[in-house]
Every structure is written in C-alpha cells, then in structure tokens.
Amino acid sequence: MTRITLIDPSNATGTTGEQLAQIKSAFGIVPNMFKAAANSPAALSSMWGSFGALGGGRLGAKLGEQIAVAIADRNGCNYCLAAHTGLGRKAGATAQEMAEAQAGRSTDARTAAALQFAIIVVDNRAGIQPSEVDALRTAGFDDEEIVEIIAHIALNLFTNYLNVALDVPVDFPGVKLTRTAA
Known part of the structure; x- marks a missing residue:
C-alpha cells in the first residue's frame, strides 16, 4: 500500500x-x-x-532504458524495472536485451560498457576510479555522452528512491528482480 x-x-x-x-x-x-x-x-x-x-539526448531511448533497468534491479525497484522494461521494448530492445541489461550485460560492447559503468557508479555511490571513465572512452563514448550517462543514473536514482521509499503501486506488467538491493 x-x-x-x-x-x-x-x-x-x-x-x-x-x-x-x-x-x-x-x-x-x-x-x-x-x-x-x-x-x-x-x-x-x-x-x-x-x-x-x-x-532528446545523444544516448538514445534504447540505451537509456537499458541503463534504467540495470539500476532498478540494483536498487530493488520493482516499479522502475517494470516500467523501463516495457519502455525499452517500445524503444526497440528485444526481451533478451532487456533481461541482459537488467543483469548489467550486453552482447554489444558499447552498451555493456555503459551498463557496467552505471552499476559501478551506483554501487560505489559515485566513488569511481579514472580507469572506469577511461573504459567508457575506449568503448567510444565522448565527454557529452559520459555526462549524459551520469544524468540517466541520477534520474533513475530519484525515481527508484521515490517508488521504493513510498511504496508506489506498480501499474505496468511486472518483471522479476534478479538481484536484491545493495
């Protein structure tokens, strides 16, 4: 309730x-x-x-939704996991791509780098190493896109915290969390 x-x-x-x-x-x-x-x-x-x-950013809707489900799973946010899985599918991701993103994985090296970075930022409360930003650059992200990834992380932390703390009822088709909150 x-x-x-x-x-x-x-x-x-x-x-x-x-x-x-x-x-x-x-x-x-x-x-x-x-x-x-x-x-x-x-x-x-x-x-x-x-x-x-x-x-309207450069990352595109699909990658934004993949980042969102990785963070939602990390934070135990059923609401955001359900909503962003559906939105990711509408953005062109397959069910398999969204399931892999939820676990922080992708067969696409660029997407995998962004997902791993997002999880590291969340798990370490932004206390990251220079090598983790370098890994994004190696995967082809420029400074604008790196900052945009951080903005996606911040927005998803806001929505995860709102939904979990206030127990907002999920009104999207449910998706099973794969990890308990850190």
Whole structure:
C-alpha cells in the first residue's frame, strides 16, 4: 500500500495539471509514479523535465532504458524495472536485451560498457576510479555522452528512491528482480 497520496490528475490544477496532461498524452495514462511525484510541483517538474531532456539526448531511448533497468534491479525497484522494461521494448530492445541489461550485460560492447559503468557508479555511490571513465572512452563514448550517462543514473536514482521509499503501486506488467538491493 502506498505511503503517500496519489494525486488524481482530474483534480490537479496549474502547472501540475498541465504536466499530468502531458504525461497522459505521452503514456496514454498517468502512471502512479507521476501521481506520487505530483504531491510536489517542484519534484514533478524536475522529474518530467529530466525525462524530456534525456529523451532528446545523444544516448538514445534504447540505451537509456537499458541503463534504467540495470539500476532498478540494483536498487530493488520493482516499479522502475517494470516500467523501463516495457519502455525499452517500445524503444526497440528485444526481451533478451532487456533481461541482459537488467543483469548489467550486453552482447554489444558499447552498451555493456555503459551498463557496467552505471552499476559501478551506483554501487560505489559515485566513488569511481579514472580507469572506469577511461573504459567508457575506449568503448567510444565522448565527454557529452559520459555526462549524459551520469544524468540517466541520477534520474533513475530519484525515481527508484521515490517508488521504493513510498511504496508506489506498480501499474505496468511486472518483471522479476534478479538481484536484491545493495
């Protein structure tokens, strides 16, 4: 049971109402995570703005969703794992690619490097070694893309923490976690 009120989009006004309408237009529904975030107009604006900005970034939707499931599994976030698995499939990833990404793996060397980096950043609370950034460069990532990977990590930590801490009900088809939270 959720630990916070889920805002009813039909009762939302102002900027919050406008953003929830945009979210409904994008997803066909207003997912519970956004209803929870809508308790704080600032938090909702931050979250929705970050999704929009990163959605137009250089990494592409598929890699962004693969990073998201690796982090969700690491943090034990059922909500984000379910949501991003579905979104990854819509972005062109196969079921196998999403399952592998959830475990931090990929047959594509560039994707594998990004996933391993994301897991190292999460596990070490960003206390990484220069060699870990060098591994991204070796895999073909430039500085813009490296910073964008960090932005994806930060956004996913925000959404994982919101959903886990407040026990937001999952409203996407469930996906089994493969790892317990660190």
